[in-house]
Amino acid sequence: MQEQDHEQLQDLVAAALTAAEERGRDVADVPLTAIATAAGVSRSTLLRRLGGSRGALDEAVRRAGVDPGGRRPVRERAIEAAAQLVAEQGLGAMTLDAVAERAACSLPSLHTVFDGRDGLLGAVYERYGPLPDLEALTADPPERLEDTVLVVYRTVITAFDREPRVLPTLFADLFSRPDGPAARAMRAYLPRFFDGLAQLLLPHVEAGRIRPLPLPVLVQLLLGPMITHILTRPVIEPIRSLDLPPVNELCELFTEAYVRAVGQPGQRAR
Incomplete structure (x- = not known):
């Protein structure tokens, strides 16, 4: 009888490891229902074989040389x-x-x-890109166009400075290989990225504060100069004869330039 119980427990350990592997999780993070399915039994049968709790299963998994949990997914x-x-x-x-x-x-x-x-x-x-912060911004955007543009610029700068700093490397690969892995990764999220910027910019187009330019052009005019500056700033900063303004002041300068570039003539005059 004990030998049979041992064999059943080993079968459950194998099922738990299989279920964890399929989901990319630790055993402790896999629901008992999923382990029962992998073992080909019902959840109640699984619990009965474990003595009413999963503690026996976790201990058996440890004896098999596998940490059942305690780590992040x-x-x-x-x-x-x-x-x-x-x-x-x-x-x-x-x-x-x-x-x-x-x-x-x-x-x-x-x-x-x-x-x-x-x-x-x-x-x-x-x-690590700007997408999460950008989508959060669309939930409660500023009312003024200038404030919206300023926050977008600060969001982009924050994303480029976020540790570990992956965006500069991804953009370097994007420029050198337009069909490379970085381009494929970014392209997958472009619909969400443009949708977020559309929610921020198009209301100002409808209100007459921005000229009705195509959305990709509005986005390129918005981000192109800032990203170019971020990527070239480390090269320019060591040159003493070229005086770069602080980042906060820079955001304000780029905001003013963008509003002048895309604003309606009457809005620019005001």
Whole structure:
């Protein structure tokens, strides 16, 4: 009888490990229902074999040489590990093997969670790019056009300075390889990015404060000069003869220039 119980417990351990691997999670983060499904039994049967709680299962998983939990999900660890590799060593260093080693997870779990390297890079861009802050801004945008533009510029600068600093590397790859992995990662989020900026800019177009230019042109006029400055600033700063204003003052200068560039003539006069 004890031998049969031991075999059943080992089957449950195998089912738990399979369910955890498929989801890219620690065993402790996998619901009992999912483990029961992987074992081919009902949840009540699973609990009965475990003696009423999952403590016996966790202990059996430990005896099998696997930590059942206590760590963050694979997705969180992998995104951070990938971002660190990109910032420290460049985009080429962000292989799935290197991410799996740094994040202490398996290759199959990365494929399951992210659907390959491009999916992981896209998740890195979403986490460390300006998109989350931009979408948060659309929930409560400023009323004045000048204030809106100023906040957008500060959001972009914050994203470029966010540690680990992945955006400069991604843009370098984007400019050198328009069809490369960085371009594919950014392109996947462009609809959301343009939608967010549309929510911020188009109300001012409808109110007559901005000329009715195509949205991509409004966005390029808004972000092109600022991103160019951010990427070239480290090269210009060491040149003593070129006096760069502080970042806060710079945001105000770029805001004034953008409003003058796209504003309606009557609005600019006022």
